[in-house]
Amino acid sequence: MTAPRPAVSLAEVLPWAAHRSPDHVALVTSTRTLTYSELDSLSNRVAAALRARGFEPGDVVSLFAQNSWQWIAAYHGILKAGAVVNPVNVMLTGPELRYVLDDCGARGLFIGTAEHERVGAQLRDVDLLTTVTLDDAFDRFVEHASSAAIPPVDRRPRDLGSIGYTSGTTGHPKGAMQSLESVLLNCAHTATMHGKTSADVVLSALPAAHVYGNVVVNGTFLAGGTVVLMERFDADRALELITEHGVTVIEGVPAMYSMLLCAPDLEGTDLTGIRVSTVGGQTFSRVIIDKWERLTGAPLLELWGMTELSGLGTTHSVYAPGCPGSIGVSLPGSQIVVAPTDGSVIPLPPGEPGELLVRGPLVMLGYYGMREATAQALTDDGWLRTGDVAYLDDSGHAFIVDRLKDMIITGGYNVYPAEIERVVAEHPDVAMVAVGRRPDPVKGEIAVAYVVLRAGADADRDSISAFCTERLAAYKRPRDVVFVDALPTTSSGKLLRRKLSDLDPAAAVAPSTAALSTADR
Incomplete structure (x- = not known):
């Protein structure tokens, strides 16, 4: 029997893996x-x-x-x-x-x-x-x-x-x-950067329909490892599966790690077999990263990606020195630059924030049936405008500041919700936080922190505000704190910032402002 060639598209991933290791477990579900x-x-x-x-x-x-x-x-x-x-x-x-x-x-x-x-x-x-x-x-x-x-x-x-x-x-x-090339390369390069092998058992509750979930599953298949796929995320069940299957890699979004750290069975679960974890989808508190890395003794790699890139655009190599707070470097074969938000593509110097642009084989072919939208997203020379504000350091590592469309303009100052979220998340009583906007008759709009407290915590607005006062410039501080039971998220666990106003009792009575468009809410 003639051996199939190594995969050149995702259609060939399973035939190649089945030829190499026909009896190796590929997929575990409930x-x-x-x-x-x-x-x-x-x-x-x-x-x-x-x-x-x-x-x-x-x-x-x-x-x-x-x-x-x-x-x-x-x-x-x-x-x-x-x-x-x-x-x-x-x-x-x-x-x-x-x-x-x-x-x-x-x-x-x-x-x-x-x-x-x-x-x-x-x-x-x-x-x-x-x-x-x-x-x-x-x-x-x-x-x-x-x-x-x-x-x-x-x-x-x-x-x-x-x-x-x-x-x-x-x-x-x-x-x-x-x-076909962009999806395959994303899976292959991501698996390589994360050091995946046939010995890995990868736990994921990410939706398979999401590009991050797709890269997790098919990147593992390319390496010949085993995917333990949860239908939906449940922290207690995830801990059971880690023990039951000898999980070596965990992939998720920030909310999943926050829930794992709060799970009652965490102390009784042996996490020493985990060699690497990954997290993407939104900005993440360094405090939570440090806690998870201390528990597992293994790196938790931040990453960043888009549907328009078939998955990841940046990540860290599992073997490279850590770069706290960074989303990593570009995947092999791709380029990233930070350019002014005025539409030009002239690279900004290290440390200066601007729009993150990506070019290379991972970039989409365009938006289906939408020439105008495609022209707005892709430059003539192939750069994808991501809509994310970022900056690069001298080593080429990227740091996300926030989404351009999520920026809050308060009293003439530009405020990025992610920056506030990183600070509030460090409060010892805070389990999860998201920052949204509220119309304001004087400042145009103000930042509001929506906070989920840890079990048994009794923090109030004053304690959260005082915590921020010591760590944020006056114009960046949230002007109100709303305590909620849960935050609105997508199926992949990514925060739905536009839904935050639904949780805000003051939003219904706040004066409207012409500066706040429907699209920005």
Whole structure:
């Protein structure tokens, strides 16, 4: 038997891994454990079943479900059939999902059982060639399909492989067109930077539909390791899985680590087998990083990425000296610069904040069907305008200041919520914090801190304010503190800053201001 060549697109990842280690466990979920050979065969069946139902190379097939083994098998089966995969955020409503399906011209849909019960009635007249729920219907869909590899499709590295929709904070979401090359390279380079090998057991509760979750899963597959995939994050269950499976790598967002550190069973869990953890999605308190690193004795690597980059744009090498507070350096083959926010691409000197720009093979092909939006995001010479304010140090490490659109202008001063969040998060009684804006008749808008206290803590507004007074310039301090039970997040655990005002009892009565646009709230 002729050995398959090393993967040159994600469609070839499982065949290559199955050839190297057919009996090695690839995926562990709450309902099923699959070896590489089994997962490869299952995805072959999905590809064959799609072909049998008339799907052709280039057709778009959407995935809308919680994490599961069926989701992973369907994802790879879609790619093997030569189709374009469209992973969709499972938190979308029926109308939002319908918009995505119509916008990208999806011809097929794999949908979770609960999701179908929730939104299925709103999709009845959507023109789809087939809809498959990820339950017994999935088993019937692949039951009579061949498990043999189907003839490969002639696809070029820069051909469209995936369409990932942005969160749509203003207006409709945009479909970032990701090439086969960009997705594969992101997974490969990230796995390399994090030192993944076939000996690794990686715990993830990140949504597989999110680019970060995708890179975690498929980067592990490229290395030949094992993915322990949680349907949803639960701190107590995560600690059990760490012990049960001998987890060596944990990947997550800040809220997950905050919840792990507060879990009652933390003290009784042996974390010494963890060799590295990663965190992305938003700014993160150095205090929490230090606590986690002391518990595990291993580095917690901050990273940064975008849907428009098919995943990560920067991260740290697990073997490099630490750089506290940094999101790392660019992935191999890509360039990053910090440029003025006036639209030019002239690099700023180290230490000076500006807009972070990225160029290289990871950058999207453009937004699906949106030429104007593509032209705004991509320069003529290939730079992606990320919308993030950052600065570089002398060693090329990047430091995120905040999102341009999240900047608060108070009394003429520019205030970045992330800077305030880093300080408030260091308060010993604070479990989680997010900073938003509130209209103000004098200053235009003010910063408000939304705080989740640790169990048993009794901090009040005055203690939080006093803590900030010692650490922040007067114009940067939050002008109010709102205590809440939880913060609004996306399915990947990323903060939904635009939803913070829903938690603010004063926002409903605060005077309006023309300077505050609907898009900025």
